[in-house]
Amino acid sequence: MKTREELxxxxxxxxxxxxxxxxxxxxxxxxHMAPAEKDCSVQITVKRPRQDEQYQIPFKIYFxxxxxxxxxxxxxxxxxxxxxxxxxxxxxxxxKVFEQAKKRGVYINKKVPAKQGFDYYVTSQTFLSTxxxxxxxxxGGTLKISSQLFTQNKxxxxxxxxxxxxFKAPPFKRGDVINHQGKLLKVTQLGKLVNCFDIINEKKTxxxxxxxxxxxxxxxxxxxxxxxxxxxxxxxxxxxxxxxYQPVKIANQAVGEKKKYETGEKIExxxxxxxxxxx
Numbered sequence: 001m002k003t004r005e006e007l008x009x010x011x012x013x014x015x016x017x018x019x020x021x022x023x024x025x026x027x028x029x030x031x032h033m034a035p036a037e038k039d040c041s042v043q044i045t046v047k048r049p050r051q052d053e054q055y056q057i058p059f060k061i062y063f064x065x066x067x068x069x070x071x072x073x074x075x076x077x078x079x080x081x082x083x084x085x086x087x088x089x090x091x092x093x094x095x096k097v098f099e100q101a102k103k104r105g106v107y108i109n110k111k112v113p114a115k116q117g118f119d120y121y122v123t124s125q126t127f128l129s130t131x132x133x134x135x136x137x138x139x140g141g142t143l144k145i146s147s148q149l150f151t152q153n154k155x156x157x158x159x160x161x162x163x164x165x166x167f168k169a170p171p172f173k174r175g176d177v178i179n180h181q182g183k184l185l186k187v188t189q190l191g192k193l194v195n196c197f198d199i200i201n202e203k204k205t206x207x208x209x210x211x212x213x214x215x216x217x218x219x220x221x222x223x224x225x226x227x228x229x230x231x232x233x234x235x236x237x238x239x240x241x242x243x244x245y246q247p248v249k250i251a252n253q254a255v256g257e258k259k260k261y262e263t264g265e266k267i268e269x270x271x272x273x274x275x276x277x278x279x
Contacts, residue, residue, distance in 0.1 A: 005031040016044070027045070029042060029043070075109065076109060077110070077121035077162070078125040079121075079124075079164060079165065080121055080163075081122055081165045081167070082120075082165065082167065083117045083118050083119075083120070084116050084117040084166070084167065084169065094131075098120070101127060106122065106127045108120050109121050109123060125162075128163050129163065131165065137191050137192070139190050140193075142167070143165070144165075144166040145163065145164070145166075146163070148164060170190065173187065176223055177226065177279050180196075180207065183198060183205075184199045186199055192208070194206060202254055224272060225270070226269070226270055227243075230265065231261045231263055231265045234262065234263055237249055238250050240278075248276055251276060252278055
């Protein structure tokens with residue numbers, strides 16, 4: 001890409017007429033730009049008997065930006081991404097994807113706090129739909145994509161729409177232990193299905209989770225709080241220190257057999273049906 005100085009040199013050579021005996025190779029042009037870039041001086045040296053002349057040549061500099069860059073930090077947007085009930089992992093994912101999208105000319109021109117989340121005003125409808133699908137594939141939850149008539153092109157009579165992408169994150173995340181319909185499950189992966197490990201039966205399982213229900217209670221789902229404690233004994237069975245510092249036997253002994261724990265090791269447990277489980 002040529003600099004402004006190079007373009008001005010070319011402009012001078014094109015618009016100044018020299019005597020026939022003077023060739024362009026004999027002409028040296030120096031351009032001095034003023035700090036404000038509104039004025040400049042051009043010094044022309046010809047390898048011939050010296051003769052000083054001064055002229056004032058008016059010129060204009062026009063600055064342009066690419067179509068994508070021109071919509072950044074404006075009021076322009078093609079749709080809204082509505083994020084609800086996000087945890088830190090969801091927010092970090094959204095920020096990372098939008099930062100990468102800038103290289104493709106996609107921008108957030110406004111971010112507005114909303115009830116239980118945020119609204120992002122985005123400059124690309126196509127990107128919005130893709131973003132919504134990525135969120136659901138990675139975190140599960142509820143995804144709704146709808147379009148709304150915005151205006152009509154006066155020249156083509158074509159109707160113009162804006163897209164709304166609504167994503168509501170589930171109340172649980174990977175690694176959480178839940179009581180779902182009477183089963184003790186550890187969430188291993190989120191998506192359209194919630195993949196889990198059945199702690200009691202020691203097998204993989206999955207279920208669909210409908211966030212349109214009004215509460216977790218309607219779906220018989222409870223997130224169990226984790227507690228930090230210490231291994232008190234490993235033989236002949238694994239025991240941990242209870243809240244009153246008394247040793248208590250864990251209910252899922254198979255976990256202790258698969259992983260060799262050591263006395264004094266820090267671990268996490270959950271309580272379910274008056275029993276203690278290693279997680």
